[in-house]
Amino acid sequence: MGGGRAVVSTSGRPGRRPVAAAASGRQVKLGAYVTFQGGSWQVAAVAGASVTLAGEDGQTASVLSSFLFADPGFTVVGSPRAGVGQWGLLESVPARERERALAWQRHIREIETGLPDGPGSTGVPRPEYDPQRTSMAEREQAKADELAQLGWPRVSRATVRRMRARYHAGGLMGLIPRRKPSSATGQADERVVAAVLEALRRQRGRSKGTLKGLRELTGHILADTHGPGTVALPAPSTFNRLARVLADPLEHPGRPARTATAAPVRPFTPTVALRPGELVQIDTTRLDVMAIGEDGKPLRPELTIALDVATRSVVAAVLREQSTQAVDAALLLAEMAVPHPVRPGFGEQLRLAHAAVPYDRLLALDARLQQAAARPVLVPETIVIDRGAIFVSAAFLAACETLGVSVQPAPPRSPAAKGAVERTFGSINSLFAQHVAGYTGPHVLARGEAVRDEARFTVAQLQELLDEWITVCWQHRPHDGLRHPLLPKKALAPNEMWGALLGACGYVPLPLDGADYLELLPVRFHPITGRGIRINHRTYDHAILNEHRGRHCPTGPGGKWEIHLNPHDVRQIYLRLPDGHLHEIPWIHRDHVHAPMGETTWRHIRAALEQRAEREAHEAALAEAADQILRHTRPTAPAPPAAPATAPGMRAGKAASQAAGGEPAAPHRTAAQAAAEAEDSLDALDARFPAEDRDDVGADESGALTLPGSGALTLYDADQEAALW
Structure with missing residues (x-):
């Protein structure tokens, strides 16, 4: 009976009392109907250990009682199915209610069998509960009277009958009071x-x-x-x-x-990957470290990492000052598939040759690994992303399609879908960030009082430290999630797991060159005008554009040309010409900017200049007034009449005109005349601008006009000035 215990009863024989089955009172007796091997049978005879069954079609079968009861489909028609009591639930019931249920169980057993401990127990039934002398109704009434005398509240014969029914339906748990x-x-x-x-x-x-x-x-x-x-x-x-x-x-x-x-609102299932690159999770968060930005102000950089689930390796990590852009996510793909070079300052032990991998066999497949750091190199098969704008952008999806990578968005509001990378962020903050100057703590309550003053590293320097820490610490540190089924007590390091899985899945190099990186950059379309290509008030020009100026692109939308731009270095763009290749087009002012300048820095400069528009006009007027003063100023010593007097503030065009003889030199004047003209110019300057804007302009004792930190004005000698440098 489904694992329960059945008792064969021969109650049909005279002179023998039927034998009850367990606490539920189930019996297999003559005339009972049972289900056996999918059919309905009636018990026709019981002889020792065998039972004779009669079928509905008149057939008979004689089977052993043990075989009959062991059949999975065996049931007694009209009897509840046997089952094990829910003892675990019973333990969760308050002690008072559990004791009351056990007491009811003894009373019900005494009503039905005459003995409080049920069938098979020793003793003699009390007269009012003897089944041979009293009926069930009499025993129920006797029990109700007994319980009322013991002080049980509201106990009647109907209560006893209801408790018996609950006991037969639910066992001991059925006697627990039911609360709505x-x-x-x-x-x-x-x-x-x-x-x-x-x-x-x-x-x-x-x-x-x-x-x-x-x-x-x-x-x-x-x-x-x-x-x-x-x-x-x-x-x-x-x-x-x-x-x-x-x-x-x-x-x-x-x-x-x-x-x-x-x-989670559903059962948690751990993410399993069996080979490197099978499943890579990407996510972005703010690093708990204050760094120094390009403008010199402290800020919290944004960290984007790619984690290989099979080996728990951080295969790519990028730090940015501002919000991570789609180009950063796209370049992560190339960073995963290209060996990380050993950077200056790395120790010899950080080379891949000293890692726990089959280095000699890998080197035969990919010569680039000879100068590689001890970090895994893999080509992702599937990337799990959240629904952030940078990961669902056209640039990132196009880069994944180019490399043959499948993109799998995580369900909304389900952090457990990317549990591995989310936990890695916490590990980076606890194992790396808290040891770096400028650590901010996990929340504002744990933040120090002078965190902004502790910031020491720039974002680029912090990137170098993070890359070295990943190579030195993370990749060689045993990870609790990397365990072999046959060695469950041994935690493996990410590099050890990568070396173990290489024997099962192998290594396939993916050669990428500079052209591949350019293809991963964001794409935009612009026309080629006579002045070149204008992007955000910047002009890009080159002689290679001469034959395409003012012409429409035969393949671009709207006749515009395909351009690839790196938002972190806007000093050049890359234009696709009809030959199919990307050509570098420089910014016309690139020679004056010797460091990479990002789009964010460019927007900051433009915003600052727009806010200082009035200040620029003010400074231009001051420069014009100073130029007029200097034009009429002559040194105290006589000068050759053919040599015009110039000054650093004089405009280049006028100086060249004087040098060419286009403007005659002013006649020599005395110091008193020069001082008088200077005073007139200063009076005019005072009428137009406040005094604080010209505090540094004055005259010496001889009346010659002087500038701060200098003597009387003399001819500007470029060779002599260069020698002083």
Whole structure:
């Protein structure tokens, strides 16, 4: 009977008392109907250990009772199926209710069998409970009277009969008092519950507020719906518990702060990958370290990593000042598939030749590994991403398609889908970031008082430190998630797991050159004008554009030309010409910018210049006034009449004109005349501009005009000035 115990009864024979089966009273006796091997049978005879069964079609079968009871489909028609009591649930019941249920069990057994311990126990039944002398109704009434005398409240014969039925239906657990399950909202007013749900609905999609603000909004909804003062708001503590119950994270994503939970709504299944590159997870977060930005101000850089699930290796990591862009995510793909070179300052032990991998066999396949660092090189098959803008952008998806990589977006609001990379971020912050100057801590409560003053490294320097730490520490540190099935107590390092899996899946090199990196850059389309190519107020020009100026591209949309631009270095662009290749087109001012300048820096400069537009006009007017003063100023010593006097502030065009004889030199004047003209010019300057803008301009004792830190003005000798440099 499904693992239960059945008893064959020969109650049909005179002079013998039937034998009960277990606590449920099931019996297989003559005339009973049973189900055996998918058919219905009636027990026709019982002889020792064999049972004779009669079928509906008149056939008979004689089987051993053990074989009959062992059949998976054997049941006794009209009897409940045997089962093991739920002892685990019984242990969770309060002790008082459990003791009461055990007491009821003894009373019910005494009513049915005459003995409190059930069939098979020793002893003599009491007269009022002897089954041979009294009926079931008499025994039930006797038990009700006995319990009433013992002080049990509200016990009648109907109560005893109901408890017997519950015992036969549910066993010992059926004797536990049944309580009506309370709703999640308890005894809260339904009008208040409806108002809270409406407030949560209105809050969906908006910035998360506090529970206090949600309570005020609920009060407004109640007043508008039922009238002011009709329905009272519950106390703040009661309201907070109600809001936490009603604000489901999936149904109400805009719930108040500190009420959301990240607990998965479905059984958690660990992510399994059996070969390197089979599954790579990519994500972005802010690093818990303050770095120095390009403008000299402290900031928290953004970290984007790619984690191989099979080996737990950080195969790519990029730090950026501002928000990570699609080009960074696309270049991560190339960084995974290309060996990481050993950088200056790396120790000899950090070379791939000293790692726990079959280096000689790998070197025969890929010569680039000779100068590679001890980090895995792999070509991803599937990349798991969240639904961030940079990962679903056209640039990133096009790069994945170019390299033959499958992109798998994670379900929304499911951090467990990328659990490996999410946990790695925590490990980087705890194992690396907290030892770096400028560590901010995991949250504001753990942040130091002078974190911004502790920032020491630039983003580029922090990138170097992170790359070295990944090679030195992370790749050689045993990971708790990397264990061999036959050696469960041995945790492997990512490099060790990579070397072990190489024997099963092998290594296939993916050669990428500079042209491949250019193809991964973001694409945009612009026309070629007579001035060149204009992008964000920058002009790019080259002689190679001469034959294409003003012409339409035969393949580009709208006749525009395909251009690849690196947003982290805008000093040049790459143009695809009809020959199919990308050609470098420099910025016309690239020779004046000797360091890579990103698009963010360019926008910052433009914004600063736009804010200083009036200041620029002011400075231009000051420069023009100073130029006029210097033009009429002569040194105290006589000068040759053919040599015009110039000054550093004089414009190049006028100086050249004077040198060519286009403007005659002014006649020699005395120092008094020069001082008088200088005073007139200063008076005019004072009338146009405040005094603080010209504090550094004055005259010496002889009346000659002087500048701060210099004597009387003389001829500017370029060779002499160069010698001083």
